[in-house]
Amino acid sequence: MLCLAASAVTVAYAAQERKDQAPPPAAVPEKLAPVDVDALLSQLTDAQARQLLARQLRKEAERQAAHDAKPSGGFGMLLVRIRRSLEGSGNTVSQRGAIVAEGWGLLPGALASSLDKVSGGRGAAGIALQLAALAALLAAGAAAHWVVRRQFTARHARAEPAAGAPFGTRFAAALVQLALEIVPLAAFAIVTLWLAHLLYRAGSADRSFQVAYLTGVILVWIAAMLLRVALAPRSPASRLLQLGDEAAGFLYRWLLRVIAVSVFLWLTAGLLILAGVPLKAHLVLVLITGAIVGAMLVAMILGCRGAIGAAILASGAQGGPESGAARSGWRANLAATWHFFAILYVVAVWLLWAGSMLDQKESAVWAAVASVGVLLVYPLLDRWIGRGIDDMLSSGVPQTEGRRHDIGRVLHRVMRVLLAILLFAGIHELWDFDVFDEAGARIRHVVVGASFDLAAAIVLAVLGWQLIKIGIDRRLAPREVNGVVVKPSQRERTLLPLARKFLVVVLAVMTVMLLLSAIGVNIGPLLAGAGVVGLAVGFGAQTLVRDIITGVFLLLDDAFRVGEYIVSGSYKGTVEAIGIRALKLRHHRGPVYTVPFSELKGIQNQSRDWVIDKFNIGITYDSDIEKARKLIKKIGETLAADPEHAAQIIEPLKMQGVETFGDFGIQVRVKMMTRPGEQFVIRRKANAMIKKAFDANGIKFAFPTVQVSGGEAAGVSDAVAAAARQTVAAAPPSEGS
8 A cells, every 4th residue: 555655646747747847638538429520620720739639640550550560379479479568578677777777876866855845955954953843843742642641541441351261251351452552642743743733834845844754653552552452472362363372472573563664654755745856866765665574574575484384384284185195295384485485575575666667657566465455365265165065964964975075076176177267367457468369358257257147156055055054953952042042843843944955945046047148058048948848747657746735735734744653544653754756654563664754544643632541450349449449549649649650640540430340340541641752651660569569468359260060070171171261262462552
């Protein structure tokens, strides 16, 4: 930015110096009707008409020369332009050298004259007086800064964030620190600048001197304040950037030095320009100033080469599916040689800037700085999009680790190629290269535009997937409400994974359509053909469509959820997974059924709210029924008080009464209400307790008996066996759980 400011001053100075050397050029409208030509010519002077004619003749001659020299092939055109560029560069270097040589000869006398004007004609004594006055103004400003800071910080104490605090906490603490430092700095600026305007008259050399250097002090102070907030060399807990103490201190000191030297050198050059330094001498002075700043940057790069190299090696530990020995190798080479490239970059930027200054043209510094910014953004985008691809692969359709690795590697490569094309396009636009002919430029425009659309589609797809994934994962994760951990409901665990799969499919289809459209494929006929194919598939796969639609309505009706035990026809089991077309049921003995939704004819859900379990107990006719009722009631109360089963029992076990009178005993009905699925365990324990209590209190269980009277022993035995077989055959089958 400082380089650009100096460039602007130089160009303005040059324009002011040459403003009376030639008449103003004739302006020709871009759109000129034939009837307006005579009116335009009548308004031109003879000098303007000659200028206009000469300009048009030069354009025509250049166009004709370019047409005659145009080779037949694109490669020939490239070689010709490279040759012309080299020839022009040689001439330009010679012209620039002449300017620097002439300016160097004018510099000593120009500096002496300008310093005399800056001092107000008082020479070295005047400069000394101005410096003494500047020191007095700085002392007054420092006093105002101390008073305001003492009053302000006494009311607003700064709180240090805890070690290891998240970035949001550290950023908030940095903003507080910035606010605490801005107010005293504002007091310093107001007092010093007000005194300078009060003590010196407008337009005087003394006021220009004081205001210039006071502004420099304020700018350096602001830079130091921002660097302290970002690097925090003395407070690791408040540091925004993840740097060590040594690296943070080094960067803080060197960046502050570079900024201070740059600011005061440019301000000094500006004062000398205003004092009337000739243009060429001024250019030499500006080049010297830029060389000093560049030398300081090179010294800073050499000083931090070890720390930056260690950071490059550390970043290699977080690799994607392509991290390995090759990647570690080039990272090690980059860590060992990065400072050479950085120094070459600084030198190249200085040469580009110096050339633009000497040619009095627009500076190329912005293009050079932005190019490095583009190169630094590339690894950030690479890592961000790579993580998104890995998350999509890990959260999508289940697949083997090897297949996921292969797909991830392919997607990473495609994404990197697209980012590289965009990188080239961005640098091309920044530097405005012109090495293609008209046809090649059209091809480049199409390729760059398509690459941008492709990369934008992929970035939007990854961003959309990240938002979907974050939202669904948050709903599925346990959360704390008023100190209580609340788990997601079964309905959420059932529907949200299905919604995630559906949205992934929709997002993938939309992304593919956008990609095809970006590369120039007309997707209108494709969509129409897909509609026809979909209609044909719908007629041919009616069962599949019926399964999907039935499943949608079953889920909307909340007929079942994952983890519930259901019965439908001959199918029964616990719902393990719900797909688009079918669900999976795990039988209580182990087998897994995959049941299409259309085959579920009436669903009995045994896992909702509560369940009532009723069963019969047979006792003999001579047993005390009332005593049996009391014993069963006491057992129910005991089970309800048991911590192991209390949470599962809604209504305790009790006897409802006599159900039937059987052939060999009385059937009494027993009932309890429990949580779904818990009745089997509680019933088993209740049966054991009933057996023990009945045995202890003389209540006998009824079982089939046969009484035979008279007959021979052999006949009696045969009759007993026949009666036993008949009784066993007539007995009802036992219920299973």
